[in-house]
Amino acid sequence: MASRNPKSEAVYSQLFNALRDAGFILSSKQPDIVISIGGDGMLLSAFHKYEHLLDTVRFVGVHTGHLGFYTDYRDFEIDKLVENLKMDRGAKISYPVLRIVLQLKNGDKFTYRALNEATVKRLSKTMVADVMINQVHFEQFRGDGLSVSTPTGSTAYNKSLGGAVLHPTIEALQLAEIASLNNRVYRTLGSSVVVPKKDKIAIIPMHNDRYSLSVDNKTYVYDSIEAVGFYLDNTKINFVATPSHTSFWERVKDAFIGDVDV
Structure with missing residues (x-):
């Protein structure tokens, strides 16, 4: 899923082609992994679209702007995402809902x-x-x-x-x-x-x-x-535990504090 802006749509097209060329089966009806492209708002939309599949689906976010709390990849890391998905063995990180x-x-x-x-x-x-x-x-x-x-x-x-x-x-x-x-x-x-x-x-x-x-x-x-x-809820949201998963505290620091000169 991608937000409706030119940058996100371009990343969607690039990722779609890369996943297809790598031999992944691409389906929006019964996915094993949902990839959100855009910002945290887009991830929220993806969550609500597939909340009936929370027991079986995992999410991964690609951010096309600033680093988001629900995203592990930037728009220029598509090749890295595809390579990590090739190595995926079903590991997940779960958060309460x-x-x-x-x-x-x-x-x-x-x-x-x-x-x-x-x-x-x-x-x-x-x-x-x-x-x-x-x-x-x-x-x-x-x-x-x-x-x-x-x-x-x-x-x-x-x-x-x-x-x-x-x-x-x-x-x-x-x-x-x-x-x-x-x-x-x-x-x-x-x-x-x-x-x-x-x-x-x-x-x-x-x-x-x-x-x-x-x-x-x-x-x-x-x-x-x-x-x-x-x-x-008894069901949690599951994210793909990729090698690029960013520490929560790193996300908090980047979002609200940034680099501080000492």
Whole structure:
């Protein structure tokens, strides 16, 4: 899969021809390996397109811009990627995936998966919602919204909300507040919360109104939400463990710190 820009399309054509010439079987219906060409947004799109095959498929990313968190190869490393795929024996690196279950007051349920995060917001006014962690009433939140992220998503929207950066092998969820309202009347914790794998987070809106649920790069709108539950899915996303796999901490450094003169 490639994003729709000339550079990514050129890399797609180059890679397609190189894989075909190397004797690989190329199929978009039942792939063993999904190659994403573009940026992290393109990898998210690939994840959602093939999330029904997470048990059997592995992903690898080729970045055509700056180094991304989900990419191990740059656009000028196509030959290197093909050679590494020739040596592939099925090794994988697995990261947790978020599962979201949204229930409406009429009983309807909708289930989603997220690689980075899911965010709940009220469309018209300040959102008021009870926050439950493992069936314990944690707080009554007032503010713009709440975001629940995976460890891999901790460097995305969660970080901009002041959340912690978690290594993607840590099986935990992170709950972050979006512009919480705190004064002498209304109080929230005011910081992100890291929740272990066994615990479930539930957000229960207090008003019958329209709410948005953003799941990675997709947004859905619902009326009269009863509750939204978040927990780690039993299935993980698997990446090809190539010799070019970049250290997570190298990615964090390159993205947010860079080279510092000492």
